[in-house]
Amino acid sequence: MSDSEEVTVERLPELLKNDQAVKVAGVDVDGILRGKLMAKKKFLSIAKEGFGFCSVIFGWDMHDQTYFRELAISNKENGYRDLIAIPDLASFRRIPWENNVPFFLISFHDPDTGGSLSACPRSILKRTVDKLKESGYGAMAGAEYEFFQFRAPQSHDGPERNSSSTATFLRNNPVNSLPSLTEGMFGYSITRPVHNQDYYYGIFDTCAQFNCGIEGWHTESGPGVFEAALEFGEITAMADKASLFKLVVKSLGSKYGITPCFMAKPREGLPGNSGHMHVSIVDSKSTNLFYRGEEDPSAPYPDVRYLSDLGRQFLAGLLDGLPDIMPILAPNVNSYKRLVENFWAPVTVSWGLEHRAASIRLIAPPTASAKATRFEVRVPGADTNPHFVLAAILALGWRGIEKKMEIPVPPLGKGEDVGGESDKGVRLAKSLKEATQRFMAKESVAREVFGDEFVDHFGGSREHEIRLWDEAVTDWEVKRYIETV
Secondary structure (H helix, E strand, O other), rough: OOOOOOOOOOOHHOOOOOEEEEEEEEEEEOOEEEEEEHHHHHHHOOOOOOEEHHHHHOOOOOOOEEEEOOOOOOOOOOOOOEEEEEEEEEEEEEEHHHEEEEEEEEEEEEEOOOOOOOOOOHHHHHHHHHHHHHHHEEEEEEEEEEEEEEOOOOOOOOOOOOOHHHHHHHHHHHHHHHOOOOOOOOOOOOOOOHHOOHHHHHHHHHHOOOOOEEEEEEEEEOOOOEEEOOOOHHHHHHHHHHHHHHHHHHHHHHOOOOEEOOOOOOOOOOOEEEEEEEEEEEEOOOEOOEEOOOOOOOOOOHHHHHHHHHHHHHHHHHHHHHHHHHHHHHOOOOOOOOOOOOOOOOEOOOOOOOOOOOOOEEEOOOOOOOOHHHEEOOEOOOOOHHHHHHHHHHHHHHHHHHHHOOOHHHHHHOOOOOOOOOOOEOOOOHHHHHHHHHHHHHOOOHHHHHHHHHHEEEEEEHHHHHHHHHOOHHHHHHHHHHOOO
């Protein structure tokens, strides 16, 4: 099927004429794909109006434990009722590593109103993009992911070496005994990928076949660490592709006895896994609206002399709202182990032209081409939900445009440290608990841009994660105190 051919309900029988089954999946609040395989006949019968999908995927955590405090979407009182799941026919692709079975992404809808579900990741991004469309604008995005990789130990119960055997191994062995795919620090190595050549090229080729293509693919500094920059594109499609990229990596990893790890900070003393996002605004002709057109000799800061007024307002909105949406950019307890000083991660509300230590890196002339003008938001880790992250970036930036905000802090100068004396930005939250409290506050910017229903649901899911952590007894605690106190 060529890219120009639109997939419609009427075309589905012909499109799937040689298939017996179809796979569908939606995204939960943790960014995990939840789905099923269904008979082709069943899929064709629900392709237009959707089908019932148990709401419990919005009522439990990433390990299928229901939330301590049940939330409005799915709970005992409503019987964990079904949501309406509607396939997005435009998301059609085939899964190369599963015999080319047809695949569609789904979005979740409220069964009472028929409207998009407040906490559905794909829907919240679409609602945000729709606000821009009303003014004739669109948004483009790119995503970068770093991730560690470990060799899955062979299971004692059989010959399989995959992520399941890794989970079994970790029940009885310390985390540090899990071997890395490769050892040592060797970023941008040309030779290290050859050590696992079939796997390395397999991911690159499979992503192209699965329509989540990689633009740049290399080793990063760290044992067994790779980094992928996904092909730049329209923002809603980019979020889908970011989710599907992780699916490719995890699926192929299992086939090669490798466990990819996207958690923000897998190893103490090493840099963490980032999930940087690049965003720009375009008009109906795909013209980049962040580029000024010519140098502004009266710019408030030299860094923004080629940035348009709209771009400056977008930046101001990002900086103003950043502290209030931290649970989206750092959604897990472990996320905050990455956001510490001296480990290539931003820790303050900060920005700068081509500044890789700041929270927001402005990429613009004279160091970049006009059409490439954009913001790279460097706070998110690889453990984030890409739909939520891109929705948050876009919502904050759009709020800045609507309110015509002015940039609240000066840029970081080259060589200036984040968190140093010259950094005028406030320190970002140091824990998920601190971040969630600010996110859920009555006056939170998150409530302003996303509404109470989403904030209460996602914030409630983070409170669940915090309670699990508060009740956990870690190896560090036992080793430190078992004998001495």
